[in-house]
Amino acid sequence: ETGLSSTIAEKLYKWIVKNEAPQRVEETRALTRALIIKGVKKEVIDRNTGLELLMRHQNYAQAEAAFVLDVELGALGSPETPLEFRQLVEEYRASQGLEFKEIPQEVIEAEKALLSVQAQLTQAKSKGEEQEVIDQLEVELAEAQVRFDMLKVEHEL
Incomplete structure (x- = not known):
């Protein structure tokens, strides 16, 4: 027995539940999100x-969920x-519902290939490689x- 009238005790209980519920829900939501990400990371569940x-x-919208997994993992x-x-x-723009441009993987691979050859050329010149190389x-x-x-022109990048 608390010494409070049943009406006041009930109001106090409702006030506490009302004020604590959002925090508990948010904590549970964050925990669930973390568990999902951990499950994917440890390959307990697939992507x-x-x-x-x-x-x-x-x-989450699909774009938001994909962005969260990409960043977190x-x-x-x-x-x-x-x-x-x-x-x-x-x-990120897609996850926020903003206008975005898809960047195809083949364009990224072409850029990597270009940068790789640039690095090889720079290294060859600094090492004094033969002119033929x-x-x-x-x-x-x-x-x-x-x-x-x-590829950039083809994909309007």
């Missing part, structure tokens, strides 16, 4: 199941190229640049 659970139980990692960084930004790398660089530029 598609994780997406579905985030959408169904956490009320490090699937995107640190962007290595300008287009990888742009892809991360565009995925440098010439070959310059041809590869020109070809990689053309392929990358064509």
Whole structure:
């Protein structure tokens, strides 16, 4: 017995429940989100199941759920190229319901190939490689640049 009238005790109980419920729900929601992400990370559930659970139980849109998993799991990692960084930004924009541009993987791969040849050429020049090797790398660089530029135009990037 608390010494309070039943009316006051009931009002106090309702006030406490009302004020504590949002915090408890948010804590449970965060815990559930963390468990879903952990399950995908440890491969207890696959990525598609994780997406579905985030959408169904956490009320995420598909783009938001995909972005959350990509960021939390490090699937995107640190962007290595300008287009990888742009892809991360565009995925965030999509998750927020904003206008976004899809960055196809083949364009990112072409950019990586271009940057790789550029690095090889720079290294060959700094090592004093034979002119024949440098010439070959310059041809590869020109070809990689053309392929990358064509893909950017094709995909309107």
